[in-house]
Amino acid sequence: MTARWSAGPVELPGAVRYTLITGDGPTDRWRVEVAVPPAATRGEHAPVPVLYVLDGFLTFLTTAQIAQNMLAFSLGQFRPVAVVGISPATDDRTRLSTRRPRDLTPTVAAPGYHLGEAPYGTGRADAMLGLIREVIAPHVEAAHRLDPSDRGVAGFSLGGLFTCWALVCRPEGFRKFLAVSPSLWWDDRLLLDPDRARFADREASDVYLAVGELEDGPGRSWPAMPATMRQALSALDMVADLAAFTERLRAQGKIDVRSEVIPGEQHATVWPAAVTRGLLHLYRTSPS
Template identity: 70%
Template sequence: MTAQWTAGPFQTLNAVQYTLVTGGEPTDHWHVSVATPPTRDATEKAPFPVLYLLDGFLTFAATAQIARTTMAFSLGQLRPIAIVGISPATDDLDRLFAQRARDLTPTSATSGYLQGHTPYGTGGADAMLDLIRLVIAPHVESAHPLDPGDRGLAGFSLGGLFTCWALARRPEGFRRFLAVSPSLWWDDHLLLDPQRTPIADHGTGDVYLAVGEREDSPDRSWPIMPAETRRVLSGLDMVADLAAFTGRLRRRQCFDVRSEVIADEQHATVWPAAVTRGLVHLYRTDRKG
């Protein structure tokens, strides 16, 4: 038997990737990936709600596929969602992690938890949020059938910190927020302190928060960390941190908050389960708005 193979493009995600250049430095180059949902009939009309996703190099492909698969089995009870992933335009993992430490943190602080991945500094969240709101969103919303009135913001780990910070301090322009395992330990628990981080009076929106059950201690994580790493991370309890942040939000009636601890998940495994639950919570058709 003779077998013949032909290579071709992989079209499952129905996605396009843009390269954005905002300056002359290598760190001024971005990949912006857009996955629009497949539609079956006239009831699934554009423009679509759009979810802007931090750490696209880690989460975009999985999230776009989860959104597509979940919608296919939703019996019409999940809105079609467009996913936009944002990442530095590089395959160099050292630069990716160094840039995320700069772009996704709200203050110029240091932390041993980052294990030295800060050659570009920290505290660039304001500039990153401006880039999303003033440059990225207007472009992709003009090039694709996306609804600027129904923007969401989502992130994992430091991206979750960024999402929670934007929700608390600069929520304007976003209607939905999805944060998984947010790094609320940042800057001596900045977002848990009402004096240092008051929640904006004009804040509003639908919120989904999640963390893995095993993120209450580095000793319960997988993969098993070296002893020195566990020592550096000792005292880290992301489950308790999320409970504290959830409590702050729930004291404000303007937020509709769902917060979950996902059973038996840890930092390395929690995203697929949590983002599936988050998409269903935020975009199910029986929700108002």
């Protein structure tokens, strides 16, 4: 037998990639990837909910594939949901990493536990949220028949910080919030301080929060950190921070929050398990 091979791009059913250009600078190009549930599961006329996922270069494919797989096996007990991943339009991992502190943090502050450089600065989460609300969402929702009244936002690490900040301070336009291992240490734990991060008026919000069990200190992390890094991160306890943030949310009206510590998981491994649980919490339906 003669074997013949050819190569081509891997495609996700129902997915489209857009490039958005918002200016003339190198940081004014965005990659917006949209995965829409199969037509047979959407219903003829009803628009579907949409989840906007930060750090799309890390999270989009995983989230979209999990959502499609859950839908296929749900026996009608999981709502179709479109997943939209948002990233800078580059494949350069250094540029992707160094853009994150600028786009995903709500205040101008030192990177702190991020332990990385911030050549593009910090504190432009408000501009990023405006880009999603005013430019990205209207386009993809019109193009793909998505429901603007049922938007969600999701993120991991600094993206989780962005999601939690939007939940507390800028929730308008979103109904669902999914934050995994959020960097709540940012700016001396800004979001844990009721004097510096006050709750905005809101409609009802449905929230899923998660952190890995092993994120309570650098000594339990994988990969194993050098001694100097462990020392620099010695005061970091993302499990305790999430517990404190959860209690803050539960004291508020109109916020329905589920918060979990995922057994056996750490920062590098927690997203797939947590986003699976989060999608189930936010989009499941009762059996008929």
